[in-house]
Amino acid sequence: MDEGDSMQFRRQLLQVAEGLGKEDVEGLKFLCKDLIPFSKLQAMPTAREVFQFLISNDVVNQEDVFVIAELLYRIRRNYLLPRIGYTKQMVQENLHLKGIVSEFRQMLYELSEELTENDLRSAEFLLRGHLPKRQSTVMSGVELLTILERKDLLSEDDLSLLEKVCKQISPDLLRKINTYKLKRVSLSVQESKETEPSSVRKSSLEGSSLSAGNQEESVEYPTKSLDSGSSLRELIGHVQSFGSNQDVKAGNVVGSSEQTFPVRKQDGESKMAAEQYEMDVPCKGHCLIFNNVNFEGHLAERKGSQKDVEELEKVFRWLGLEVVTYNDQTSVEIHQQLQKWQTSDHWKDSNCFVCCILSHGRSGEIYGTDAQLIPIRTIMSYFTANVCPLLARKPKLFFIQACQGEKTQRPVYLERDSDERDLLSADAQSAGPPSQAQPSIPEEADFLLGMATVDGYLSFRHTREGTWYIQALCANLQLLVPRGEDILSILTEVNKEVSYRADPQGMQKQMPQPAFTLRRKLVFPVPKEPPPSPRQ
Known part of the structure; x- marks a missing residue:
């Protein structure tokens, strides 16, 4: 191996290691338990030591870093993959051939992520007789599972104790084991x-x-x-x-x-x-996408939004909806399109309606390309039962990718995202105080509003990879619809995934927020075709 190439190879791995926080390293080490002896893992405080062991044992080398790519994928740090020459899609396409993390290890790690603080304390109480007496508190789900494995109370062939605990603290956790x-x-x-x-x-x-x-x-x-x-x-x-x-x-x-x-x-x-809502017709409904990129006045171009459009179109067509996309619409044109669809007879034979709006925005409002604001409540009011009776008692989903203010959410801990700081943009207005309008949904039933961020805060968009929220939404729809999950469970996973993200300096975070008046569970039937861009 050329010395210069070796240096570059190690520099890339160092950048990845420095982009991982303490919890990330803990998850990385847990997934490596079948690759690295536990005694050695204990002596590895950072990802650098883990990578060095994998290199020394020729599990990873300059020609093949897939194991590290898989580990990053498993802990959902996909934004670090380009640093070692991978994308999420490339990892997914190779997992069935080169994946090295066992199903058992994956299940345990996913289980550890699902454990809330209250779940953890309850499990600790139930298992107190099995935990080391000198240990007063278990710090994380990964640590708890590690202790059980070390004491031979948990293995691939013996899940009985773990099942008993999960049955007591959370049926959802038990279902994951099942x-x-x-x-x-x-x-x-x-x-x-x-x-x-x-x-x-x-x-x-x-x-x-x-x-x-x-x-x-x-x-x-x-x-x-x-x-x-x-x-x-x-x-x-x-x-x-x-x-x-x-x-x-x-x-x-x-x-x-x-x-x-x-x-x-x-x-x-x-x-x-x-x-559950009925979803039994071949064409489930229509999905409207309003994609505003180029604006008049002071609002910046929304580079990268087309990536979101492409994913939304593929996913909702896969789910059985007819998709119609409108690019660069003024506030007047948006109103006109909504009025047209309000009186459409398409809804007679449809099960649901989806509307995705990708634009700049501020509190409770989104911008048309003419820099004029439209209240989100007004947009949704076009499809209430009294003015659009053909959609009465049918689910109406709105996904809004736009900033809702200019405040920045601060992280609990720092982590790196990308060295290309200029590639990260905000979907916010460039100046001016936020309005007093609050994001809300009409009082009528059967609405769901998925916001990219909570009121008053920024949301983020990568100029090549699209927005954090829409990309997470599309990925989790493809992952969880085949598993029979309802839309609210899917949006909870979207919340979790986006909450992990951070800007390049680790100082800006984002938290999506769904609100709904759904009266039943909305479960999309499993499509016959495989997901267009599946996440395994």
């Missing part, structure tokens, strides 16, 4: 089919081993541990994502006659269906 176990069973079935002679497979399929009773027995724990039809559909939807080339297929999330595991008819099934 999803992992069901996926493991499915993969095991698939592997056994691939290794058995065809005559054995045929006999197995025709014999009693796939009777209803034996099927339930083979997945006894996942079936028994689920408390509702919703949980069953979540697991079935997860199995379905494995692909259509498997011998054992899962049905659609919303009912099917072809399922991997038997679903017992429960009273909760029909009740759950009644608690």
